[in-house]
Amino acid sequence: MIDVAHRLRSQGYRLTPQRQLVWEVLRAAHAEGDHLSAEEIHERVSATVADFNVASVYRTLTLLTELGLATEVQLGDGRGHWELAHADDAIHLHCRRCRSVDHHQGELVSRIRSHLHGDHGFVVEDVDVVVHGLCEACAAHPE
Amino acid sequence: MIDVAHRLRSQGYRLTPQRQLVWEVLRAAHAEGDHLSAEEIHERVSATVADFNVASVYRTLTLLTELGLATEVQLGDGRGHWELAHADDAIHLHCRRCRSVDHHQGELVSRIRSHLHGDHGFVVEDVDVVVHGLCEACAAHPE
DNA sequence: ATCGGTGCAAACAATTTGCATTAGA
DNA sequence: TCTAATGCAAATTGTTTGCACCGAT
Numbered sequence: 001m002i003d004v005a006h007r008l009r010s011q012g013y014r015l016t017p018q019r020q021l022v023w024e025v026l027r028a029a030h031a032e033g034d035h036l037s038a039e040e041i042h043e044r045v046s047a048t049v050a051d052f053n054v055a056s057v058y059r060t061l062t063l064l065t066e067l068g069l070a071t072e073v074q075l076g077d078g079r080g081h082w083e084l085a086h087a088d089d090a091i092h093l094h095c096r097r098c099r100s101v102d103h104h105q106g107e108l109v110s111r112i113r114s115h116l117h118g119d120h121g122f123v124v125e126d127v128d129v130v131v132h133g134l135c136e137a138c139a140a141h142p143e
Numbered sequence: 144m145i146d147v148a149h150r151l152r153s154q155g156y157r158l159t160p161q162r163q164l165v166w167e168v169l170r171a172a173h174a175e176g177d178h179l180s181a182e183e184i185h186e187r188v189s190a191t192v193a194d195f196n197v198a199s200v201y202r203t204l205t206l207l208t209e210l211g212l213a214t215e216v217q218l219g220d221g222r223g224h225w226e227l228a229h230a231d232d233a234i235h236l237h238c239r240r241c242r243s244v245d246h247h248q249g250e251l252v253s254r255i256r257s258h259l260h261g262d263h264g265f266v267v268e269d270v271d272v273v274v275h276g277l278c279e280a281c282a283a284h285p286e
Numbered sequence: 287a288t289c290g291g292t293g294c295a296a297a298c299a300a301t302t303t304g305c306a307t308t309a310g311a
Numbered sequence: 312t313c314t315a316a317t318g319c320a321a322a323t324t325g326t327t328t329g330c331a332c333c334g335a336t
Contacts, residue, residue, distance in 0.1 A: 014310050014315060038300080053318050058301060074217045076271075078326085079300060091255070093265050104263070108255055112234070112274065115251065121279030122236050122245070128219070128273045131255065136264025157290060157335050181325075196293045201326060221301085222325055 007067060018052060021045045022060045026070060026084050035073055035081035035092075035101040075101065075130065088126060095135035102135060150210060161195060164188045165203045169213060169227050178216055178224035178235075178244040218244070218273065231269060238278035245278060 004023045005015045025044045029036050036044075038057045046052045061082055064070035072080045075094050081101070089109035093102040109127045116122045147166045148158045168187045172179050179187075181200045189195045204225055207213035215223045218237050224244075232252035236245040252270045259265045 009311090012315095016310070016316065018317075051318065054300095055302075055319080056317060059316080074219065076217065093259070093263075096268070102265070104259070104265075106258070108251070108258065111254075112251055112272070115249070116236070116247070116274065120236075120247070121282055122274070123277040123282045124274055125239070125276040126274070128271070128275070129255070130271045131259065131265070131267055131269070132271070133268040134266040139264055139266045152336090155290095159291065159335070161292075194293065197325095198294080198327075199292060202291080 002069065004069065007069065011067065013063065017049060018045065018056050019060050019063070021048055021052075022057060023064070023069075026064075026082060030084045033100055033102060035075065035083050037079050037081055039079075041082065073101070073130070074128070076132065091129045091131060093131050093133070093135065095138055096132055097134055097138040100135055104131075145212065147212065150212065154210065156206065160192060161188065161199050162203050162206070164191055164195075165200060166207070166212075169207075169225060173227045176243055176245060178218065178226050180222045180224055182222075184225065216244070216273070217271070219275065234272045234274060236274050236276070236278065238281055239275055240277055240281040243278055247274075 004020065008015050008019065022041055022045055025036070025041050028044075034040075038054060038061065041061075042052065042054045042057045045057070061070055061072070065072065065085075069085055070082055071085045072082055073092060075081050075092075083101075086103065087105075089105065091104040091106060091108060093104055095101075109129060112127055112129075113124050116124055147163065151158050151162065165184055165188055168179070168184050171187075177183075181197060181204065184204075185195065185197045185200045188200070204213060204215070208215065208228075212228050213225055214228045215225055216235060218224050218235075226244075229246065230248075232248065234247040234249065234251060236247055238244075252272060255270055255272075256267050259267055
């Protein structure tokens with residue numbers, strides 16, 4: 001388990017209730033498989049802290065990203081979605097019906113890496129794979 | 144080669160110089176491997192048509208997408224980038240230095256499809272793969 | 287002559303920034 | 312106390328929309 005408090009302070013950043021809460025919201029969402037937009041994070045934290053501002057959401061997310069603790073994912077709806085950072089070899093399975101995002105671990109991303117590395121001169125730094133479609137549950141009962 | 148004029152008219156749409164030019168800009172960009180933003184398309188077409196409006200770029204791109212002639216790609220800089228439509232089994236190799244985007248055809252995407260289809264209930268509709276890194280040329284001479 | 291398409295300006299939505307104030311360390 | 316972090320409001324940026332006029336069919 002990551003200790004944000006320590007992680008922040010060791011880099012000279014302060015631990016504020018806002019930052020703590022954004023982090024906890026991300027953690028909770030992670031458990032539910034949610035990939036929240038800044039606005040959604042704002043709403044959830046606002047339930048606890050009054051006068052909490054969206055700008056702080058963005059500032060915090062930027063900071064967490066720099067520290068390698070959070071990641072932004074582009075799901076194709078124009079806005080960014082955020083999640084706890086994880087190994088970059090995960091595929092995002094995005095259900096267009098219930099909006100859920102599932103992570104699928106696999107050798108696929110590393111295969112892409114080695115494939116490109118072998119045949120081509122392209123130096124891979126980051127692989128983004130987003131698969132759009134219908135999750136098992138939504139595919140099961142059509143409508 | 145696709146005949147946009149015919150393609151448009153057969154669906155009841157009109158062929159306007161603006162639409163024609165947007166299409167030609169996309170074609171030219173395709174040859175150079177460029178994935179243009181709406182703003183860039185606007186600039187290029189404006190060189191030929193005076194008073195050409197950005198709104199028309201968006202409207203035209205939306206139309207071309209509906210007709211299956213163009214596609215939007217998310218490269219991670221917040222705005223959309225456009226290209227001629229192509230088979231959806233292409234990987235985008237995005238160079239963070241020179242901004243070029245290369246297409247890499249391969250069995251990888253179809254492998255993702257069949258893999259997910261076999262092991263999981265996820266119904267794949269669209270696979271977006273964007274690899275960020277350095278293209279061969281940029282990797283060659285560092286700086 | 288129609289009615290779809292365009293330019294223009296205003297509306298929107300997501301994200302960023304400047305600045306005075308607050309509160310971690 | 313000192314200065315980073317916040318709230319707030321205004322500014323940016325990318326994209327969309329309403330409407331009167333224009334032009335492809």
